[in-house]
Amino acid sequence: MLPKIQGRAAWVFQEPNFDIDLIVGVDHMKTQDVNILKSVCMTSFDPEFPDKVRAGDVIIGGKNFGYGHPHYPSCRALRALGINAIIAESFSPGFYRGESSNGYPLIECPGITSAVERWQTISFNWETEQISVEETGDVLQCQRVPLKSKDLILTGGIIGYLKKVRLEKEG
Amino acid sequence: MNQTIAEKIFSRVAGRTISAGTEAIFPPDLITAYDYPGYIDKYETQMVEELGITSVKHPERFVLFIDHLYPAGTAKAQQIHQITRRFAKRYGFKLHEGDGIGHQVISEKGYVKPGMFVTHFDGHISTIGALGALGIGIRNSMIEAFATEEVSLVVPGSVRINLEGALQRGVTSRDVFHWIVREIGPDGCRQAVIEYGGKGLQSLEMDERFTLCNLAMFLGGISAVMETDEQTDQYLERTTGKRHPPVFADPGARYEREVTINLSDVEPVLVAPPSPANTISISDALGTRIDSGYIGSCASGRIKDFQQALEILEGKHVAEYFRLNAVPTTTRIQAQMSELGLTPKLINAGAQVHVSTCDFCIGQMGALSEGERSVSTGTLNIPGRMGSNRAEIFTASPYTIAATAINGKITDPRTML
Numbered sequence: 001m002l003p004k005i006q007g008r009a010a011w012v013f014q015e016p017n018f019d020i021d022l023i024v025g026v027d028h029m030k031t032q033d034v035n036i037l038k039s040v041c042m043t044s045f046d047p048e049f050p051d052k053v054r055a056g057d058v059i060i061g062g063k064n065f066g067y068g069h070p071h072y073p074s075c076r077a078l079r080a081l082g083i084n085a086i087i088a089e090s091f092s093p094g095f096y097r098g099e100s101s102n103g104y105p106l107i108e109c110p111g112i113t114s115a116v117e118r119w120q121t122i123s124f125n126w127e128t129e130q131i132s133v134e135e136t137g138d139v140l141q142c143q144r145v146p147l148k149s150k151d152l153i154l155t156g157g158i159i160g161y162l163k164k165v166r167l168e169k170e171g
Numbered sequence: 172m173n174q175t176i177a178e179k180i181f182s183r184v185a186g187r188t189i190s191a192g193t194e195a196i197f198p199p200d201l202i203t204a205y206d207y208p209g210y211i212d213k214y215e216t217q218m219v220e221e222l223g224i225t226s227v228k229h230p231e232r233f234v235l236f237i238d239h240l241y242p243a244g245t246a247k248a249q250q251i252h253q254i255t256r257r258f259a260k261r262y263g264f265k266l267h268e269g270d271g272i273g274h275q276v277i278s279e280k281g282y283v284k285p286g287m288f289v290t291h292f293d294g295h296i297s298t299i300g301a302l303g304a305l306g307i308g309i310r311n312s313m314i315e316a317f318a319t320e321e322v323s324l325v326v327p328g329s330v331r332i333n334l335e336g337a338l339q340r341g342v343t344s345r346d347v348f349h350w351i352v353r354e355i356g357p358d359g360c361r362q363a364v365i366e367y368g369g370k371g372l373q374s375l376e377m378d379e380r381f382t383l384c385n386l387a388m389f390l391g392g393i394s395a396v397m398e399t400d401e402q403t404d405q406y407l408e409r410t411t412g413k414r415h416p417p418v419f420a421d422p423g424a425r426y427e428r429e430v431t432i433n434l435s436d437v438e439p440v441l442v443a444p445p446s447p448a449n450t451i452s453i454s455d456a457l458g459t460r461i462d463s464g465y466i467g468s469c470a471s472g473r474i475k476d477f478q479q480a481l482e483i484l485e486g487k488h489v490a491e492y493f494r495l496n497a498v499p500t501t502t503r504i505q506a507q508m509s510e511l512g513l514t515p516k517l518i519n520a521g522a523q524v525h526v527s528t529c530d531f532c533i534g535q536m537g538a539l540s541e542g543e544r545s546v547s548t549g550t551l552n553i554p555g556r557m558g559s560n561r562a563e564i565f566t567a568s569p570y571t572i573a574a575t576a577i578n579g580k581i582t583d584p585r586t587m588l
Contacts, residue, residue, distance in 0.1 A: 016356075016358060017357050017358060017446070017448050019445075019446060019553070021553070026553070026554040026555045026560045027555075027560055029555065063358055063361075064357065064358035064361050064391055067357055067358065067391065067446075067448065068446060068447060068448075068551075068553060069447075069551050069553055069556075090358070090361060090362070092358075092361065092391060093327075093361070093362050093388075093391065093392075093393045094294055094308060094310060094388060096362075097308075097309060097310045097312065098310035098311055101310060101311045101312045102311065146194050146325050147194055148194065148323045148324075158311060158312055158314055158315060159217060159221050159222070159314070161315075162222060162314065162315060162318050162319065163221075163222065166315070166318070166319050166321075166323075167222065167318065167319065
């Protein structure tokens with residue numbers, strides 16, 4: 001079953017073309033220790049971010065989120081803190097391809113940055129592909145989530161996907 | 172049906188008419204990769220240990236390159252190359268080592284033909300768009316290509332960029348690309364294939380076209396592809412030994428957006444740190460002190476780039492304490508530079524001319540230290556890209572780098588031509 005996406009907006013990035021590397025900072029592009037990544041995650045935006053977030057929270061992004069030359073530690077840090085999805089106006093294709101292959105739910109939702117404020121609660125309906133904002137009752141239609149992206153989420157990433165969806169089918 | 176070039180390519184690969192927005196599984200004509208810690212070494216572990224795949228059906232569709240950490244400066248780097256050699260032997264893949272940067276070698280060695288669909292981890296494979304082929308970076312789903320010889324993707328839409336006019340003296344295709352970023356924004360071609368065409372395109376030489384296609388990702392593009400013409404035919408005749416059918420879009424093809432750029436409007440620009448989105452006019456940075464320059468990478472570093480630099484450098488010398496690294500994109504280009512007499516001229520002007528490698532672009536060689544500033548034709552200007560996170564990188568054209576190298580500060584190349 002696809003994971004429930006219902007949680008608070010732990011941060012709203014209004015800016016377009018956000019460089020995902022800034023989430024842990026360029027000094028941590030080669031950091032492997034997930035505890036270090038968690039401790040620095042988003043602290044340049046809110047020094048208490050790692051303490052304020054809880055499992056199930058989401059990040060809201062602007063247009064072309066993930067632009068530039070995205071590296072993986074930032075999303076490792078977000079996931080380790082329990083951020084279980086990123087919902088953005090749109091994603092940069094390289095970032096989308098990379099993180100969706102890791103099985104991370106990425107939802108494109110035009111209008112999301114003006115509909116949600118920090119700490120408001122959203123929920124995503126996988127059937128209708130709509131996002132509801134609890135506090136305002138607003139409902140936003142998202143872009144279609146590709147079948148492959150759903151399979152990658154269900155199978156936990158590219159290796160699980162290949163084993164369960166692609167290689168098994170080929171016999 | 173009126174199709175874009177990308178739709179034609181995906182339709183040919185799928186064996187049925189297919190249009191933008193369709194999600195399907197496609198077998199690439201070529202699957203290509205380079206080694207780096209966490210790439211081919213990881214693919215080998217995934218293939219052998221996690222997926223138990225011991226052979227592939229079409230080994231001839233795979234080409235591997237050793238171009239990063241090359242020549243190996245440490246035993247650890249050499250070990251990465253050893254894994255790549257072992258991986259290539261194990262599966263019967265073609266391997267190129269020491270031939271230069273794969274994104275260009277793949278064209279130079281005749282692998283790329285117009286209309287082909289090629290996948291790589293790295294989005295700069297879009298370089299091959301200059302030959303009317305479609306190269307797409309699929310990031311960590313590369314293991315999907317290795318394991319199944321197919322990739323699942325949603326056929327992207329296309330943005331048509333019509334080029335008109337011709338470049339002014341002192342302006343290059345490097346300026347053109349970053350000019351377009353400023354004109355239509357770094358997401359101006361988001362999630363789309365950039366399709367270049369028009370009379371202005373025909374005025375650009377092949378070396379300039381490779382540069383324009385290479386940088387597609389910084390317009391948000393999935394890739395770039397160009398209409399072919401007589402120049403493309405001549406290039407392909409040299410590399411593949413024969414002529415190929417032309418590549419063009421159908422009249423009435425549907426685009427997400429159409430943009431016209433008049434090449435004669437373009438002026439020298441810089442990309443200021445810390446992001447490839449930051450195109451600025453050269454007039455905004457004139458006089459900025461610079462410590463080093465780099466002409467090379469998969470984006471630039473071809474014969475035309477060095478010829479342009481030498482229009483300014485020849486008979487002069489770089490400023491005291493300025494370090495100028497000239498790094499040919501491929502080993503064949505390195506040989507041509509010698510044959511054409513470019514290498515001694517660069518050396519006499521105070522440049523260091525190196526063997527072809529990716530390493531200057533990623534700070535493995537010629538690294539910058541804290542507080543230093545560089546002008547570079549490398550692909551990227553993010554912090555830490557060429558050494559210290561506290562060094563600054565301005566990306567620029569070879570002309571601008573040459574003029575800046577002479578004065579040790581950012582200089583408008585048009586004042587020195």
